[in-house]
Amino acid sequence: MNFPDRSRSDDMPSSDPPNHNSINQYELVDFGGGRKLERVAGRLIDRPSPAAEGLATKQNARWKVAASRFDEKEKQWNHRVEWKPGRCVECGGFRMPVAPTPYGHIGVFPEQQANWDWLRTRELPEVSSGDRPKALNLFAYTGASTMALVSAGFAVAHVDAAKQNVQSARAAAKANGWDDPPIRFLVDDAVKFTAREVRRENRYHTIVMDPPAYGHGPSGKAWRLARDVWPLIDDSLKLLEPDAFRLLITGHSPDVDQNDVQVYLADRVPRTVSPAGTLRFETGRLRLPDQFGRKLDAGFFVRVWNER
Template sequence: MLLIEPAYELLDCGAGRKLERFGPWVLDRPAPGADGAQTQPDLWESVSARYTGSRTTEGSWKPAIKKWPKASVEFPVTLTEGKQFRMLLSPLPSGQIGVFPEQLGNWQWIARQAAKPQAAKVLNLFGYTGGSTLTAAVAGAEVTHVDAAKSMVARARENAELSGLAEAPIRWIVEDAVKFCQREVKRGNTYDAVILDPPSYGHGPKGEGWSIKRDLLPLLNLCKELTESRPKFVLLTCHTPSIGPAELSAYLSDGLFGHCGQPPKSGTLYLKTSSGRKLASGDFAHWPG
């Protein structure tokens, strides 16, 4: 299985918040899926920092980022067979810190799929700080990493350097995902696999608007062309509350395979406390199942 060292741990959740340990940090952050009561109130009293405000609007860390004793932490992610990469974690104004722990199971799946000899060229759209990109690269794939935020692509490249992957076959692209795919279709370029983690709403580097309900299916149609309707694997994840596993599976089926194809596997991404309490943290659909 995948392990993060220093250890990640979901300590508690409830009342719309989650309490997590990332190595030396204990963080209190918003979590829309955290229903019910917080079960260990004492743990919430002594934290490294709290983020107040929605994750999708302006908020702030308390204490302020400049007052943190450690402004960043190197976070090794160990894959099976001794393969590893590193991610630099640091508090961002959005309330994120550079990694989504709920994606660990997906990284394991990507590593398994990308290690297959025939899955050589991987397109990672909305690549953020590069967890999926580095997973595929460590497994031996050639990767094109696309994100609209220049700062996130810079962080992903820094993570690649930390991981000894500065010379790996990774293309780093700062561009709107839809525009990039449209241009790739016109260029006649193709890929063996596609990874997508689209936001609910967003903007490209030139102000291009993105709405997942309006734009996801057309983007998947472009991915169908880019994989010539024969992808080796596809992974689609999202954190949009109104889109669940069944809807994601339907998007993937309609966009890439049609109704007669083998249905993708879908489900919910969870974080879990040591006591077994689960926190729903997004959904996934992937093919093959």
């Protein structure tokens, strides 16, 4: 992510930028030992990263001056300098607030930048005059993909089971200056919502999903990606507009990768969607480069669309 750097660095814990609403860059500084060191909106932070297990760090001295560190055992952040509200990162056409969460997250996943660019730069499908093409964002978290889609001209159904995530997505819309955005903010179970949309015979031009490897729905039912993503994909395919559609699936799991998803979609999309034109795929791994050119794995992506 190449964000414009509009204020000085916050490498040292005593050097918080004076303007806490300024837009700064994201940078992966170092990683190793199951953790990653990042500069986020001018602030140096140290937090867990399972993908960095078994790897060696490169800059031991830099880790000692991190302004914020998440303790995985204690499940809490330790701040050497207060993390003041109002920080944002520019994501290329929209912005996202960044703040520490109780789970060691920061409100945005920088490795998704290439996917946001893909969502924003594809040609919009043709719709009736005055209408917007429709998009569905499942497991939508704090809404970066939602903001990317809105900035590209879509009306979005933003679905996440966690009320706090949906509240954060509302805040992200306000951070972009959108008082009345074309977004339906929905606190709902992604699987149940998608099934209801199938029964309603609704259709979407774009569907995005970033399901977790493990989790629990609002009712307490266990979610396992390797078991549960396939019926969800089946229902999602029934919602796609066959004349012009895009589907983006990302994930982090040792049990499912991009090849598994592509093989499944290559079989199911032609039979379920009956797409017009030629079916296209892009697949791969999401990776974040550090200052030494090393790349930290951040999961898989699968992009599917029809080309006419």
